[in-house]
Amino acid sequence: GIQVEQSPPDLILQEGANSTLRCNFSDSVNNLQWFHQNPWGQLINLFYIPSGTKQNGRLSATTVATERYSLLYISSSQTTDSGVYFCAVSYQKKSSGDKLTFGTGTRLAVRP
Amino acid sequence: GAGVSQSPSNKVTEKGKDVELRCDPISGHTALYWYRQSLGQGLEFLIYFQGNSAPDKSGLPSDRFSAERTGGSVSTLTIQRTQQEDSAVYLCASRADRGRWETQYFGPGTRLLVL
Numbered sequence: 534g535i536q537v538e539q540s541p542p543d544l545i546l547q548e549g550a551n552s553t554l555r556c557n558f559s560d561s562v563n564n565l566q567w568f569h570q571n572p573w574g575q576l577i578n579l580f581y582i583p584s585g586t587k588q589n590g591r592l593s594a595t596t597v598a599t600e601r602y603s604l605l606y607i608s609s610s611q612t613t614d615s616g617v618y619f620c621a622v623s624y625q626k627k628s629s630g631d632k633l634t635f636g637t638g639t640r641l642a643v644r645p
Numbered sequence: 646g647a648g649v650s651q652s653p654s655n656k657v658t659e660k661g662k663d664v665e666l667r668c669d670p671i672s673g674h675t676a677l678y679w680y681r682q683s684l685g686q687g688l689e690f691l692i693y694f695q696g697n698s699a700p701d702k703s704g705l706p707s708d709r710f711s712a713e714r715t716g717g718s719v720s721t722l723t724i725q726r727t728q729q730e731d732s733a734v735y736l737c738a739s740r741a742d743r744g745r746w747e748t749q750y751f752g753p754g755t756r757l758l759v760l
Contacts, residue, residue, distance in 0.1 A: 576751040632678065632704065635687060
């Protein structure tokens with residue numbers, strides 16, 4: 534199956550700083566999603582981005598499918614950005630569903 | 646509109662008992678997934694339902710786990726003879742099917758503790 538690696542595993546930022554989270558995957562994908570898991574455990578959709586670049590406020594993401602990686606950018610970080618960020622991918626064939634394979638996540642702590 | 650809902654939020658049970666976890670997907674979503682998040686294994690796929698097709702059960706860890714989806718909507722995940730290693734957060738997700746790849750939306754999860 535597809536392997537997903539995320540880096541760094543842990544990140545501590547001062548409020549206001551910028552950061553880049555990386556997701557590498559081992560095979561072609563047709564679904565890539567970034568999630569933020571908040572302290573209550575809820576997985577919140579950030580981006581659906583199998584290719585290209587998207588922006589949503591202080592967050593943006595870029596996926597370079599041909600090179601098998603995706604980047605999540607957080608600018609002007611806030612304490613509410615703390616939590617775990619997951620990258621998840623799938624490759625759907627006719628014979629199987631688009632079940633997501635998750636990375637191990639990046640744990641972000643933003644200090645006031 | 647309403648998101649994916651799951652019940653119960655928390656469940657504590659004794660080893661050997663059966664448990665049922667419920668998922669209500671977003672209205673109109675034809676695809677439904679169960680995942681599990683545990684300390685040792687991270688987030689892992691369990692089972693996938695798509696319309697009237699046979700479910701993809703390839704992620705179920707043992708035959709003690711089963712799931713059904715009634716009327717193409719609500720789904721129930723059943724764990725028989727629970728073991729301590731079944732302790733985890735069980736997450737349900739649903740997705741629309743509009744002929745192209747779509748985002749999966751996750752519910753808040755059921756936290757299961759097996760004593």
